[in-house]
Amino acid sequence: MVRLTPDQQDALQELMNIAMGGASDQLARFLNTFIHLQVPAIQVVEACSVPEQLSRTYIDNDIRLVSQGFMGSAGIQGEAMLLYNMASTHHLAAILGYQQDDTSESEMLSDISSILTTTFLNSLSAQLDSSLSYSAPRILSCQPTELKQRLTELSERWTAALQVNIHYQVTDYAFDCEMILLIPGSALATLQQRLDHILQEF
Amino acid sequence: MDAHWLALPILNQLNSGVLVLTTDYTISYYNQFIERRLGVPLVEVRDRCVFDVFTDLPEAWLTRKLDSVVALNAPTFSSWEQRPYIVKLPHLRPVSGGTDYMMQNCTMLPLQHPKTKETFVCLLIEDATDVSIYQQELQQNMQALQQANRLDGLTKVLNRAHWEELLQTEMLRAKRYHQPLSLILFDLDKFKQLNDDYGHLGGDFVLIELASFIQSLLRESDYLGRYGGEEFGIILPNTALQGASEVAERVCKAVAEHELLFNQRHIRATISLGVAELNTHRHKDAHDLLQCADIALYVSKRQGRNRSTKYHEQLQDYLQKVNS
Numbered sequence: 064m065v066r067l068t069p070d071q072q073d074a075l076q077e078l079m080n081i082a083m084g085g086a087s088d089q090l091a092r093f094l095n096t097f098i099h100l101q102v103p104a105i106q107v108v109e110a111c112s113v114p115e116q117l118s119r120t121y122i123d124n125d126i127r128l129v130s131q132g133f134m135g136s137a138g139i140q141g142e143a144m145l146l147y148n149m150a151s152t153h154h155l156a157a158i159l160g161y162q163q164d165d166t167s168e169s170e171m172l173s174d175i176s177s178i179l180t181t182t183f184l185n186s187l188s189a190q191l192d193s194s195l196s197y198s199a200p201r202i203l204s205c206q207p208t209e210l211k212q213r214l215t216e217l218s219e220r221w222t223a224a225l226q227v228n229i230h231y232q233v234t235d236y237a238f239d240c241e242m243i244l245l246i247p248g249s250a251l252a253t254l255q256q257r258l259d260h261i262l263q264e265f
Numbered sequence: 266m267d268a269h270w271l272a273l274p275i276l277n278q279l280n281s282g283v284l285v286l287t288t289d290y291t292i293s294y295y296n297q298f299i300e301r302r303l304g305v306p307l308v309e310v311r312d313r314c315v316f317d318v319f320t321d322l323p324e325a326w327l328t329r330k331l332d333s334v335v336a337l338n339a340p341t342f343s344s345w346e347q348r349p350y351i352v353k354l355p356h357l358r359p360v361s362g363g364t365d366y367m368m369q370n371c372t373m374l375p376l377q378h379p380k381t382k383e384t385f386v387c388l389l390i391e392d393a394t395d396v397s398i399y400q401q402e403l404q405q406n407m408q409a410l411q412q413a414n415r416l417d418g419l420t421k422v423l424n425r426a427h428w429e430e431l432l433q434t435e436m437l438r439a440k441r442y443h444q445p446l447s448l449i450l451f452d453l454d455k456f457k458q459l460n461d462d463y464g465h466l467g468g469d470f471v472l473i474e475l476a477s478f479i480q481s482l483l484r485e486s487d488y489l490g491r492y493g494g495e496e497f498g499i500i501l502p503n504t505a506l507q508g509a510s511e512v513a514e515r516v517c518k519a520v521a522e523h524e525l526l527f528n529q530r531h532i533r534a535t536i537s538l539g540v541a542e543l544n545t546h547r548h549k550d551a552h553d554l555l556q557c558a559d560i561a562l563y564v565s566k567r568q569g570r571n572r573s574t575k576y577h578e579q580l581q582d583y584l585q586k587v588n589s
Contacts, residue, residue, distance in 0.1 A: 185338070
């Protein structure tokens, strides 16, 4: 298991903070509203520990899992997963500015996921001097019982998981989601090199 | 190799649609894929508003999506599963499988002109008609399989496994919401005799005909299942003993009056029924309730068949007496 040194962890947290700031700034301008964003708490864990942990957290909840692949230069690649607790997503249509009857729930989830993932990762990759391509978001699971199986299938492909908890508060509405970036060992090594490079520059 | 010359021929040969719009939604370009299916040359519509050219676009939704691509400088996606198509185009699939238009996956990408720095949105439109048809077929097959898995091969009422599963579920529901639940078990009278008189085909014929006849007498919320051989069960959700007993009487009478015609021979069959209501204190599981209905059914048989009996606790004593 590749582990981040405390310095690398700090540097990554800082990059994430900046990325999240950039993303929420863009988002606020797009949605034409004020967005309050908590500093994301990040954690690098082994991918295989994610299914167990998340299925325990979400066991009683109505949740949705949306996944979107990303790939950039210099070996940066992975899969971004967003977990939504449906109890907190009633206002998605209002947040996105859609007319409720025009758009299905799954479409709204795909759209908000794509927006959250791409704005955040674009922001992050810009700091790492890379640019990313994305696959279309896919809704993977609706049932808590399926969640663990789905996560297990996914995590088997990846080495490390970067867990980022995001809490968005959009003026009148709040919604929570959890972002998990699953990345292969090789991409993590690339990331570490970039982090070391950034650390040396300071 | 200078690769610049490649762009145009590839754009035109590409088996995907490429539609480029300005930030105020006018058409800047589309490739042959779209041109040929649309039947309108690009020169005729260039610089016209996309919503005037493609009149049935979902305007509010699409402008929101296009704006997000520009504002966030990030791609956005649309899948045929959520929105069958964006641009209404014919598909080239000979056997359409019921879809008149091309199912589409669409990626909307931000583009920037290298010199003028003007922003455009590129819509990459992929034909997903094949995938959608396979998906549709798969779902139909899955449904058929699931149904086959739930029905009794001979009589086409619910099979025992699925019927028992439903009984469990309905018992839990009844307990949770404090609603009554009743159960009828019934048995074809003298089935062996029927088989002897009319042969096994005749016996099967009676089972099939009666199952479908009784099904037609029930409410949609009642579940008729074949419990085994010539024994059937009916789950009656939200029904107390008296109501269930009335159903049983009605079914019993209707069956006795229902004449069946098999190989030019008239067959009259009768059934015996046992009715029991769920008692949440006494009945721990489905088996306990089934047993009560079975005792009532036994009493019906014992008392001369072609009748229904309501279960009550004294029946146990009655059984002990007649059996001793």
